[in-house]
Amino acid sequence: MRVFLVDGTFELFRQFYGAQRHRSASSMETAGVVGVLASVLQLLEDGATHIGVATDHVIESFRNGLWPGYKTGAGIDPVLRSQFEPLELALEALGVTVWPMVELEADDALASACAVCRDDPGCEQVVICTPDKDLAQCVVGGEVVQLDRIRKVVVDEAAVLTKYGVPPASIPDWLALVGDSADGFPGLPGWGAKSAAAVLRRFGTVEAIPDDAAGWDGVGVRSGGALASTLASSRPQALLFKRLATLVVDRSLLGSAADLRWTGPAAAFPDVARALGAPDLGPRAERAARDRGA
Secondary structure: OOOEEHHHHHHHHHHHHHHOOOOOOOOHHHHHHHEEEHHHHHHHHOOOEEEEEEEOOOOHHHHHHHHOOOOOOOOOOOOHHHHHHHHHHHHHHHHOEEEEEEEOOOOHHHHHHHHHHHHHEEEEEEEEOOOOHHHHHHHHHHOOEEEEEOOOOEEEEEHHHHHHHHHHHHHHHHHHHHHHHOEEEOHHHOHHHHHHHHHHHHHOOOOOOOOHHHHOOOOOOOOOHHHHHHHHHHHHOOOHHOOOOOOOOOOHHHHOOHHEEEEOOOOOOHHHHHHHHOOOOHHHHHHHHOOOOO
């Protein structure tokens, strides 16, 4: 089986802001939810049999207690924010497994489901549907890949190395050094994407990088002494940033990959679709279920 894991929060933002270009103000109140439902249905119509969607039930998580600048829900369009819970309920009515995250984040749920599915002998491949660089740390060979559905690009382990200059296991370390503006932490002064990649290709982790640049023989970065000095004086902060960037695996979120099999929509789904102003989604879901004998 192939398992598809969808970043519902990313999809909601994408669908909401995409819909703004051609929807009236009144219809925007459900546009994001409708867009995500249509997107998930497209996966099912294209042959997906096992699917799970992770959402941020609240934007804040345990990471906000670790770093005051970590991303929050401040500034989110209230119309968009009002669609978070309706999306979760609508996906449940569609019959899709949903993980609404509170203490952890949607990305953590995707990493957790990915870990469980990798251990399932019946699972041939896990496809993580998001271009988010955080999830690159979950990629394994061609067994666990990222799918950028906007650009129709599949990212396997070789592609992660090409794109970031480090293997998936070093992505949290790379983010710790260069920062992640989307998540609200800055990285270390003077460290850029190329220098961080070069150093991590040599040492693998932040913990293994020597404080003294004399130990950096063969790394080949300019200003190595300055970078080493910065890391030596800021290592606790770098390790904190690494913790922020490292996804948490909670295996209690999923029993097995088989639990993600889609068996069709609930009886209430057509009514949910009509209430959202998208009655066509009901027949689409029923056809998709019939096509697979669900």
